[in-house]
Amino acid sequence: MTEPPQKRRKTSPPPAPAQQTDDEEVQSTDFKLAVLASLHPDRSQDVLLDYLLAYDGVVGDVTNALSSTSTQANTGQKRAIGYQSSLSAFAIGNKAASDVATAPKSLTKKGRTLHLYSPDDVEAHTPCSIIHNFLSPEDADVLLQELLAEAGTFRRDEFQMFDRTVQSPHTSKFYVDTWEEQQDQKTEYMYNGGAVQDVGKTPPELLRVSHIVRKTVNAEIQRRMERHVDSKKLKFQSPDEWKPNVTFVNCYAGGNESVGWHSDHLTYLGPRAVIGSLSLGVAREFRVRKIVPQVDDSSADEQGQIAIHLPHNSLLVMHAEMQEEWKHSIAPAKSIDPHPVAGNRRLNVTYRCYRDYLHPHRTPRCKCGVPAVLRCVQKRAVTRGRYMWMCHAGFSVGQKSCAYYAWADFDEDGRPPWAEGYKGNANLPAVETAP
Numbered sequence: 001m002t003e004p005p006q007k008r009r010k011t012s013p014p015p016a017p018a019q020q021t022d023d024e025e026v027q028s029t030d031f032k033l034a035v036l037a038s039l040h041p042d043r044s045q046d047v048l049l050d051y052l053l054a055y056d057g058v059v060g061d062v063t064n065a066l067s068s069t070s071t072q073a074n075t076g077q078k079r080a081i082g083y084q085s086s087l088s089a090f091a092i093g094n095k096a097a098s099d100v101a102t103a104p105k106s107l108t109k110k111g112r113t114l115h116l117y118s119p120d121d122v123e124a125h126t127p128c129s130i131i132h133n134f135l136s137p138e139d140a141d142v143l144l145q146e147l148l149a150e151a152g153t154f155r156r157d158e159f160q161m162f163d164r165t166v167q168s169p170h171t172s173k174f175y176v177d178t179w180e181e182q183q184d185q186k187t188e189y190m191y192n193g194g195a196v197q198d199v200g201k202t203p204p205e206l207l208r209v210s211h212i213v214r215k216t217v218n219a220e221i222q223r224r225m226e227r228h229v230d231s232k233k234l235k236f237q238s239p240d241e242w243k244p245n246v247t248f249v250n251c252y253a254g255g256n257e258s259v260g261w262h263s264d265h266l267t268y269l270g271p272r273a274v275i276g277s278l279s280l281g282v283a284r285e286f287r288v289r290k291i292v293p294q295v296d297d298s299s300a301d302e303q304g305q306i307a308i309h310l311p312h313n314s315l316l317v318m319h320a321e322m323q324e325e326w327k328h329s330i331a332p333a334k335s336i337d338p339h340p341v342a343g344n345r346r347l348n349v350t351y352r353c354y355r356d357y358l359h360p361h362r363t364p365r366c367k368c369g370v371p372a373v374l375r376c377v378q379k380r381a382v383t384r385g386r387y388m389w390m391c392h393a394g395f396s397v398g399q400k401s402c403a404y405y406a407w408a409d410f411d412e413d414g415r416p417p418w419a420e421g422y423k424g425n426a427n428l429p430a431v432e433t434a435p
């Protein structure tokens with residue numbers, strides 16, 4: 001890591017009192033989710049939860065709304081096996097791929113996977129950028145060796161899917177840079193409702209490389225911003241320098257290991273987060289798909305999948321557009337090319353920047369007394385893009401949710417009211433109702 005996170009201000013005011021739901025909801029969110037899951041087995045838990053919040057917890061209204069939209073198309077589950085194609089196959093008529101790149105919206109197709117290999121195509125068609133041959137070959141090998149030695153101790157995460165406890169289909173480990181941060185992670189920070197006990201101290205190469213990643217990611221953020229209207233950052237995106245201070249390392253041992261569709265948790269990263277993701281060892285496909293609020297015939301193609309090829313020693317930057325509006329996954333691979341050093345394994349390092357003002361001592365707590373999780377409404381058109389704090393327990397093993405939620409207040413730079421320099425709420429309600 002480049003430098004320790006800033007010291008937390010102990011004098012900051014507590015978070016504003018949060019809106020709470022009534023007891024009826026407290027007792028029954030899990031039950032309602034289970035009912036909805038049985039009525040709409042093709043919908044993911046995230047989607048059901050978004051809808052449940054949007055319709056004030058009224059199961060009947062949710063099920064009517066879900067039944068009136070097409071089903072399988074917007075779930076990401078039970079997808080038809082993707083028709084595989086290269087970028088040029090998406091060109092219309094005799095047009096070359098380079099002509100089509102000026103109209104990226106028309107490129108994805110429902111039920112197909114668009115495969116991207118070149119940095120220019122990734123830049124044009126996804127919220128990511130990629131740098132091939134990021135480290136020198138020697139440095140990449142040294143880091144790979146270091147991580148392979150660590151990977152033997154990696155564990156599978158456990159999470160709750162309704163009434164089942166599911167193990168993640170790959171192993172991982174979490175690293176911070178100092179002993180103090182290790183203690184803090186073990187006692188204060190919550191992931192899926194519990195503290196992580198297996199927190200490592202960042203090993204030397206991983207730390208050294210984070211300095212290089214920091215420089216590159218900041219340059220990429222600036223470059224990417226030039227694509228925006230008036231070359232401005234996004235609303236809620238932090239204007240501060242991106243300083244990686246925590247690292248998640250994933251190991252995929254063989255083509256069967258994967259990670260399912262998800263957006264990364266924003267609780268400690270804040271809105272419009274940027275993540276640097278380094279790939280080492282076996283090349284795999286990183287899939288992304290846009291979250292389309294209401295899927296109808298005219299918008300169905302927008303949510304087609306895109307596969308970004310991630311070779312050994314490539315740095316993928318997930319930009320500020322990514323987590324709120326797209327989902328990503330590592331799909332199982334039918335076959336892989338073994339890597340001379342890693343064999344059948346792919347190591348992935350995500351460098352992330354935790355914000356001191358989102359330390360769990362400072363964020364709202366739910367009625368269970370546990371730091372709330374930060375979520376962004378992704379599906380419901382009328383409140384899409386709005387942030388809320390909610391009870392962690394809906395995402396945790398064997399825990400009952402208290403159904404707490406409160407709209408999150410952030411200024412235009414993504415700072416909450418208790419952060420230094422807060423400029424006033426820019427996350428204003430679109431409607432005066434529940435999410």
Ligand SMILES: O=C(O)CCC(=O)C(=O)O
Pocket residue numbers: 248250259264277286328329330348350
């Ligand atoms: O392995 C990868 O490239 C992605 C990992 C990922 O999405 C995550 O750790 O959140």
Ligand SMILES: [Fe+2]
Pocket residue numbers: 262263264328
């Ligand atoms: Fe992720």
